[in-house]
Amino acid sequence: MASGDESLSELIPVPGVRLGTVAAGVRKKGGRDLVLMEVAESTNCAAVFTRNAFCAAPVTVARDNLAACAHRPRYLLINAGNANAGTGSAGIAAARSSVAAVAAAAGVDASRVLPFSTGVIGEPLPVARIEEAVPAVIAALSEDGWADAARGILTTDTRPKWHSVRFIAEGRDCVVTGFAKGAGMIRPDMATMLAYIATDAAVEPAPLQQILSECADRSFNRITVDGDTSTNDACILLATGQAGNTPVADRDSPSYSALRDAIEEVCVALAQAIVRDGEGASKFVTVSVNGGRSERECLDVAFTIAHSPLVKTALFASDPNWGRILAAIGRTGLPDLQVEGVTLYLNEILIAENGGRAGGYTEEQGVIAMAPEEIVIRVELGRGEAAASVWTTDLSYDYVRINAEYRT
């Protein structure tokens, strides 16, 4: 189950990027599960990784290698089906070994290969199978390999996720294209999510990292399916420089805004696609909290609502059980919250104000408001000027089924 339709935007290849996807036998169910992404020599790379203390072996190795190659990798090796997480020192050795196999075959230093894994936690990575598949995945590299790669990295996802945006830098046509995976264990701080975004614009490393950090914070870090965060998350932004523009060096560069806006659009589109494909999702829910004293407290309220199992089961039932939303606001723990000043709307129907049900509200209105697949929960805190939104899903039978059956 997933909300929304499956229509995907146009997928535009990025000059300077080639991708290959093969079946290496990592995924128990079979199918293509190994992706190699090759980028041009000139490419700069920015990255954000999970903050989970139990970060997976590939996260450790990718972070180390990225520093060692001065943010100039040539290859990204991604497997689905096994997260290589909770695998201790053997997991680190496995990640390094698979990286070395690519480096040897491609003739680059091992530090210029970054590993990524997603799938079951705690199982040994079948590294021999990955290494055996390296020649095939190198042979498969193609400028048109994007759609296959976007499918190859999926786990419990029901559909691939990609987005492309064109923009102009110094009069040159440029493109940003990204693809991502993730359907469960999603919450802020990059939870079980892999996202690869590339542009042919030339961008210096510092502004590239700044743009990625800002855009991830306003997209991937504002989605939640179940409040769990992953050991493996990573979001990578690559700038191949093939467009030939003067490299974007800072915020004052003439192309900075166009570049940043294009990347943010791709990040938000991918983040929302992940929520729409949330495990068992039947609703796409925007929780918008306004009138707070700070963006932080608006986010706290929004995430408390978005994580509440009682709110999420009511959304699944299309039940306008607004009392559960008020209860979630109330337990967020905002200092000096005056509940009489809080106003609540469901799909722009005024539901609650002055600490209780709104005067003109009827249950029939609530039922109508909750019927659509897309729901906006809008909270007006009435105590400041700050605002923030997060995106989430409902909690359905299918969520339980998917996560109770995941390993069987």
Added chain:
Amino acid sequence: MASGDESLSELIPVPGVRLGTVAAGVRKKGGRDLVLMEVAESTNCAAVFTRNAFCAAPVTVARDNLAACAHRPRYLLINAGNANAGTGSAGIAAARSSVAAVAAAAGVDASRVLPFSTGVIGEPLPVARIEEAVPAVIAALSEDGWADAARGILTTDTRPKWHSVRFIAEGRDCVVTGFAKGAGMIRPDMATMLAYIATDAAVEPAPLQQILSECADRSFNRITVDGDTSTNDACILLATGQAGNTPVADRDSPSYSALRDAIEEVCVALAQAIVRDGEGASKFVTVSVNGGRSERECLDVAFTIAHSPLVKTALFASDPNWGRILAAIGRTGLPDLQVEGVTLYLNEILIAENGGRAGGYTEEQGVIAMAPEEIVIRVELGRGEAAASVWTTDLSYDYVRINAEYRT
């Protein structure tokens, strides 16, 4: 569904307490839904209430009245089926009106009647029906009314919860008996839970409050079903003084320890009974975190594990998916956590150590460890001397069903 059997301990009446239970028509499904608890004139009362900012009208009125009567109430009026929460000023008026009806009929000041409600949030309290039932519920008062009262306050609970403990104070036989309701929206800070505990021992107000606060913190505040907290929670401790002992005045009183231990035993038994009857629960799970730098960080880790939907669905599936537990520990955000020092046991089977799966562990052992209805997840943080445990349940299809269908 609920875990454990339904066997209840002996239910011993408390001298100085009478209870009546009738059907007032508050609950949509019918059945007895109105309880009146009468305590002797000499009774002292301690209380802890929800910390939710959207606290329900009866919580506000009970708190006000308790102060106004100097913690010497005579009557507690409890209805199930409607929480009188999210009802604004009309809800306050409704609670005050029902209290006044009892006060008038019983001939006491209105401040000596405390109201409590549990059930659906946001619906107007059918106060006329409650007031019409007041003469009947007064007529029903009986020293043996405990079991009926314990059943009358239930909502989504599948069974009543009570516990009695005898103890000796100054050579006199005393008793503590408590009953409670709660099956969902359970988490620390007194979430959707009502508990009434009475003893015939004589206890001064200050030590009575101290004992209740301490015992609630080690029992009701350490259980969680779904992480949601309620607008209506209350835990009341009544000391009728009928045993005739010298009133317990402070920690140095000779009977203090026996009294405190008896009350803690009742609180823990009721708290665990609530978890065992958790909405959709098929497992009773103790999360025990040891070796932390502080009790606070042990509780943070324990609750992060206990609230994780991925851990809870794995428990439902009896799946030893220990990677999800490590991921939950990792995202708790403990400063300087060395994951290599963390050790994990499931029902005393060593599962993970040194950042990964334990050397001798096999999946077969994990399956055996997860099969029982009672599961102990033991985490050794290996960085200090502090410890803390919480109790929780799994996340099942039934949880979703119960909460998606609750109002229909």
